[in-house]
Amino acid sequence: MATLRQRCQLTCAESMGYFVLVSSSMPRLNSLTIDVEDWYHVCGLAKEPVVRQSEWRVEQNIDRLLSLLARHGVKATFFVLGCVAESIPSLVPRISAEGHEIASHGFSHRLVYTLTEDEFREEIRRTGSIISSQSGEPPVGFRAPQWSLSRRRTPWAFDILAQEGYLYDSSCTPLPFIGEPGGDISPHKLGTLNGPLWEIPPLVTAAPLINLPTGGGWGLRIFPMWLIERSVKLANIKGDPAVFYLHPREMEADGPRLGLSAIASFAAYGPRSDVTSRVEQLLERYQFTTLRNLVKTWQ
Numbered sequence: 001m002a003t004l005r006q007r008c009q010l011t012c013a014e015s016m017g018y019f020v021l022v023s024s025s026m027p028r029l030n031s032l033t034i035d036v037e038d039w040y041h042v043c044g045l046a047k048e049p050v051v052r053q054s055e056w057r058v059e060q061n062i063d064r065l066l067s068l069l070a071r072h073g074v075k076a077t078f079f080v081l082g083c084v085a086e087s088i089p090s091l092v093p094r095i096s097a098e099g100h101e102i103a104s105h106g107f108s109h110r111l112v113y114t115l116t117e118d119e120f121r122e123e124i125r126r127t128g129s130i131i132s133s134q135s136g137e138p139p140v141g142f143r144a145p146q147w148s149l150s151r152r153r154t155p156w157a158f159d160i161l162a163q164e165g166y167l168y169d170s171s172c173t174p175l176p177f178i179g180e181p182g183g184d185i186s187p188h189k190l191g192t193l194n195g196p197l198w199e200i201p202p203l204v205t206a207a208p209l210i211n212l213p214t215g216g217g218w219g220l221r222i223f224p225m226w227l228i229e230r231s232v233k234l235a236n237i238k239g240d241p242a243v244f245y246l247h248p249r250e251m252e253a254d255g256p257r258l259g260l261s262a263i264a265s266f267a268a269y270g271p272r273s274d275v276t277s278r279v280e281q282l283l284e285r286y287q288f289t290t291l292r293n294l295v296k297t298w299q
């Protein structure tokens with residue numbers, strides 16, 4: 001007779017003092033996403049920094065990410081900033097040639113809630129056109145710079161995305177001060193004036209007072225791995241994917257920084273020395289696919 005361990009994959013969040021059971025028959029596909037921008041693309045600056053091409057780091061850090069993904073045989077979703085794709089035309093073809101999904105991060109890295117509807121549509125179209133010509137396929141996924149798209153602040157943006165042929169958005173992180181505070185932590189289908197659009201929030205960990213950003217940024221860099229893994233397992237038990245996000249600058253522990261406030265600097269650049277080993281651990285232990293593939297399985 002099969003033992004409990006044989007019937008289930010038994011995992012233990014020891015520090016929390018209880019067990020998390022994951023049925024071996026449960027779908028357990030997750031996603032790693034990368035916002036393709038350079039180290040100086042930080043939202044909300046009074047003036048956009050001018051950085052010489054010799055100081056750009058995005059190419060070498062994308063190469064590190066591509067090597068990491070190839071080592072684990074994982075396909076990821078790359079949300080590419082249009083101005084980066086335009087300035088480095090070899091970048092998107094290189095990522096696409098390895099079978100990864102190319103999605104859109106807008107063109108200029110301006111916050112969506114500071115744009116007019118026409119400006120947002122122009123950002124989407126301009127980046128979509130660049131990606132189509134460089135990868136051979138139009139993007140079907142969007143992520144807003146700094147989670148600046150939400151039903152509360154930019155309800156019109158979902159209608160525009162659906163009208164422009166997008167199948168999903170991954171911007172509404174349910175965190176206290178950004179994204180969509182109080183929003184659903186599971187993927188869900190939105191009705192828009194122009195048809196349905198999937199919303200796929202990144203992984204968060206529900207805590208008594210607030211959700212914790214365990215899916216990326218400073219949260220993925222500093223929260224203990226047992227908490228992050230427990231969150232993956234809990235999401236998978238519900239049948240949800242755990243969606244992680246990275247930035248190329250996080251692949252470089254001592255990379256350059258802009259002079260920011262202490263809080264903004266911590267969020268953008270904060271301890272990066274073990275990001276690679278943390279991501280390696282996740283790629284080794286869990287199954288990953290692109291967001292586009294996940295949406296296909298839901299339709």
Ligand SMILES: [Zn+2]
Pocket residue numbers: 035037041105109144145146
């Ligand atoms: Zn960004």
